[in-house]
Amino acid sequence: MNSPKTDAAPVPQDDPTADPVRWRILFVLIITIFMTLVGVSIVNVALPSIRIGLDASQSDLQWVLSGYALTFGVVLVGAGRAGDIMGRGGLFLIGVGIFTVSSIAAGLAPNAEWLNAARFAQGVGSGLLNPQGLGMIQHYFRGDARGRAFGYFGTAVGVSVAIGPVLGGLLIELGGPELGWRLTFLVNVPIGAAALILGLRWFPRPLIIRLPRTGSGLRSLDPVGALLLALAVLAILFPFVEHSGSALIWLLLPVGLGLVWAWVWWERRYLRLGLSPMVDLKIFSTRSYSHGITIMTLYFMGVTSVWVLVALYVQEGGGKSALESGFFGIPAALLSASAAYWAGSRVMRLGRKVVIWGLTLALVGLGLSIGVVLLHEAGLVSIWWLMASLAFVGMAQGSVISPNQTLTLADVPLDYAGSSGAIMQTGQRIGTAVGIAVITAASFYTLAATSWAMAMVTGFGLIAAVVFAALLVAIKDQRDRARLRRRAHPAHSKMPAQTLRRHFDPHSADRLRSPGSRAADSPAPARRARSRWG
Template sequence: MKPSSTETTSVAGSQIAAPADADPIRWRILFVLLVTIFMTLVSVSIVNVALPSIRVGLGATESDLQWVLSGYALTFGVVLVAAGRAGDIMGRGGLFLIGVAIFTLSSVAAGLAPDAHSLNAARFVQGVGSGLLNPQGLGMIQHYFRGDARGKAFGYFGTTVGFSVAIGPVLGGLLIEFGGVDLGWRLTFLVNVPIGMLAIVLGLMWFPRPLILRLPRTGSGLRSLDPVGSLLLGLAVLAILFPFVESGGGAAVWLLLPAGLALVWLWVQWERRYVRLGLTPMVDLNIFSTRSYTNGITIMALYFMGVTSVWVLVALYVQEGDGKTALQSAAFGIPAALLSAYAAHWAGDRVGRLGRKLVIGGLLIALLGLTLSIGVVILFETGHVSIWWLMAPLALVGVAQGTVISPNQTLTLAEVPLDYAGSSGAIMQTGQRIGTAVGIALITAAVFATLAATSWAVAMVVGFGLIACVVVLALLVAIKDQRERMQQR
């Protein structure tokens, strides 16, 4: 299933030959993609810092604040795979720009929201825009880059992620400090507008023509979008995610979880029936027989299930456990984010040569960072060190992030056919979103349950220990994948 050296695929609604080795515009296209990814990720990390100001500025309730985060996550996860498949068929460039436009306009609506309900509505739409553009970005990287160049491109992708994570909380803190209680949080949304407009202008200048989407008009064309399959999978993701992002739904909301799994089963049956009818399904289920792909998405889901919770626990610990401010809390992640950016670039240049060994090494570094973090927490609670020493082991977690995420993306998508590049990448991102939601819900619940009976020190040891267990599972899958690759050779 490895792509040939020259392939033809639909870009922006037209059939354009994909260059095998060099395309003079591909680095410009990558720049547009990275600018937009930077915008969406900064937006997420800024919102985390802005929540207290939103509470004061809009008189928002705890439920309102929960949905500022959850609404975006839900719509983002629901539209991902369908948007990825639509891009494969109708053209990735056009859908990417539509997604950027929706995200930018909804950022304006969020920044001007008169009340909490309007803000949450804007966040729902923001999630749709982000869900539209993200799979197109991954698909376009696969289309325009091959071999070592693809590793470098994903390395730059990881570097952008690292910088955005580092800058987002600090920028949010500065904007809130500058704008005050009411204007400050609005600026955290409005800052997306110039970035989004720049991405749209550069995309119109540099993306291949034509940029008009080729909309399916015939019955067979519409069937190629697989609307029933898209609906089934979207409902399944919604049912699986909702119990984990809605903390106040009560016990009944967990009934959605088995319903979501049943919908996944129905979706698989529908996709198989679609193939038997001679039609093109939204996802080629044969890709799951490619071990590098299934191993890779499993590693990614487990990694996000564990390590994403690190930063949630650290923010809670240093603010509620030690009384630090939100801006001081953001500083704890800066060395980790910057090292993650550098490690992603470094690993991107070497993934073609080292392969899955990079991911294994990164996961081992993550385990070392978590173990040392537990040691620092214990030493701090016994009065031997300052809490600021926690930045050192967290920096190792940052190095791990750079050497796991970008190389794993490259290796996971290496053997995926370009005709399904968007939907396959979207499935990987959906796994990340589900892993993140499940991990944060379960690990923070365990930490708060422990905190109710003991101290912050014990609760953090429990939290970091659970994260380490999940990382060990990811490590075992990575070792399994490496052995299978060696057997194939």
């Protein structure tokens, strides 16, 4: 799609970052992510009503959550690489369509088995569209504009987290135990339909997915690598999301690690053959990328469990309703949205310092929340004071997630934008699954022996330990960036790290694209590509 002319200096006609339609594209991406996140948070509130409405067992309810998480995590990286090769816009809209249709199926489900099948399909749709969204932001935005784009993205995340539980509670109150939970799925339909219509109207053409026809073209999709990684993620995630109680299920963990080793071996072999692998493993030698993935995985391993523990504590320990428990996260979510916008407009200037401040705020919020829980146990303060202490965690969320995404993907080549973003999201999924399983298990073990207050102290203490580990990684990354500035040009040692990388790093994605690369939203011809890194 040619870029319209502006009053500014002429720009290349194939430069997507000069096209004002990119902000419309971002709007479509944001409302879609908003839909998927609202859908997840609503389901958490709707589980008791689903149990009543479908006479579902505890295992059925677990799979309402776990089935979505599994399929979402399994297809992420393969979908990201497919978007890099075949075009992101078309795959994004296919993912939106699958998610929307499966939301209708879930809302009309006659039994628990049907509902869980629809949730599996929702996970596939979400796994298809999410990496395309990240890849398209990288494709259409550079520098400070990319930071602002991810800031708007983070704002949508914060608002969706705030609205989801409250909206779910209201729908259940209005519809009752039989209709209410169905409305929590059907509410996705108008949003999904709007995203499809606007995407078809605004996304660059062509949107048709063109499968490679030649043998080398098919090999560029790296189907063996995609299968190995999908099986590895499945084997690693499954023990943490399946609560059967069998010890044998944990044998899948070493199997998963073995599959990861096999995947690494295959990707290296693929590259040696002169083919374009699913993921060029040399990307992990880019410190901003490897550090960013580590920070994101640790952060999600810890902080995601905060809201699980708070919901349980407020309802079972504090006697509040599901609707009331939804209000506890509103100040945090709104501050998260505000912080994401603030941080997004400054992250390219301040670098990893924004993430360090955010992680520090998370530790402050966790410490204050432990204090509120202990004081409430002693009868000195109301449980509602948790809204104030958790507000610091909300500010942390806005200061960590979107800025870290911006910095992590800043030096990734556009040819691997989708798959690289998907690897980061896979780290988030694995971190979330491991964190919730371990931290909630430790909290329930403590609860069995003592009280809800001590269970919360145990859980929040473990979360703080994981967040502190993420903080150490962020500090190390900041020091590495300072060292890079000094080595790159002593006279410019005070320049922001991201600016210096664009000036002095020949591998910067904002400066250099890999040979033969094309616009990532139009189908690229199959090619025997050399490694982007050498």
